[in-house]
Amino acid sequence: MTRQIYNEIDIEFLNGFTGKTSYRRTDNYTYANGFQRREVHLDWFNEIQVESKLAWLRMQSRLRDIGNPSDKKLLFVIEHSINVTPKTKVYNRFAFGNDASIQRKGLFTQLQYRPSGNMEMFLQYGPDYIGGGSNPVEEGNLNGNADQFDIIKFILKGNF
Numbered sequence: 001m002t003r004q005i006y007n008e009i010d011i012e013f014l015n016g017f018t019g020k021t022s023y024r025r026t027d028n029y030t031y032a033n034g035f036q037r038r039e040v041h042l043d044w045f046n047e048i049q050v051e052s053k054l055a056w057l058r059m060q061s062r063l064r065d066i067g068n069p070s071d072k073k074l075l076f077v078i079e080h081s082i083n084v085t086p087k088t089k090v091y092n093r094f095a096f097g098n099d100a101s102i103q104r105k106g107l108f109t110q111l112q113y114r115p116s117g118n119m120e121m122f123l124q125y126g127p128d129y130i131g132g133g134s135n136p137v138e139e140g141n142l143n144g145n146a147d148q149f150d151i152i153k154f155i156l157k158g159n160f
Contacts, residue, residue, distance in 0.1 A: 001029045020047045042066040045137065055082045062137040073099040075143065077136040087114050095131030097142045104147045106130030118159040125152055 008022040026041040044066060049058040057080040065071040074097070081091040088111070095106035108131070110124040127149060131142045 003027045003029070015050070016052060017048065017050045019049070021045065041068070041071075053083065055080060060135070060137045064143075070100055073097060073143065075137040077131045077142070079131075079136065088112065093131055093136070095136060095142050102145060102147075104130075104142065104145065106142065106146065106148050108132075120155075120157040122153070122155040122157075124155070125150075127151060 003026070005025045006022065007024075008020065011019040011021075013019065022045045024041075024043045024045075026043075028039040028041070030037045030039075042063075042065065044063045045061070047058065047060045050056070058078075060075075060077045062073075062075040064073040064075065076096045077093065079091075079093045081089055083089050091110045091112060093106070093108045095104075095108075097104040106127060108124065108126040108128050110122055110128075113121045115121070127146070129139075129141055130146045130148070131137070131139055133139045136142065
């Protein structure tokens with residue numbers, strides 16, 4: 001049997017700032033040999049985000065399994081993009097994961113250039129999947145054992 005308690009607060013500030021914090025408690029009950037065993041998992045999530053015509057910034061953090069020393073994880077991601085010109089954008093993501101066994105990191109940076117409506121060029125460094133997705137601190141590679149390595153890609157896309 002599993003029992004879960006979830007609380008969330010969404011906040012909107014002036015000038016395009018938004019924030020979110022949530023707390024989740026999950027109690028897992030198992031029965032064996034007439035005894036009941038309970039596992040407690042406590043998670044706390046935070047996010048702040050802001051967007052303007054010039055740039056976009058999102059910071060997320062998540063504490064997983066608070067009070068459980070062998071499973072506790074601290075996950076932190078900062079993402080931002082800067083519109084250098086109407087056709088050029090720079091995107092960066094810094095992801096960090098820390099638990100009892102290893103400290104992981106992921107640095108991803110990308111220069112985006114869109115010379116026309118049907119063509120895109122990207123020059124990027126780092127693994128694009130660590131901390132990727134719509135909710136980076138929930139991403140499996142950051143939660144697992146992925147770590148930074150050097151990779152450089154040039155991508156050219158065109159629609160005809």
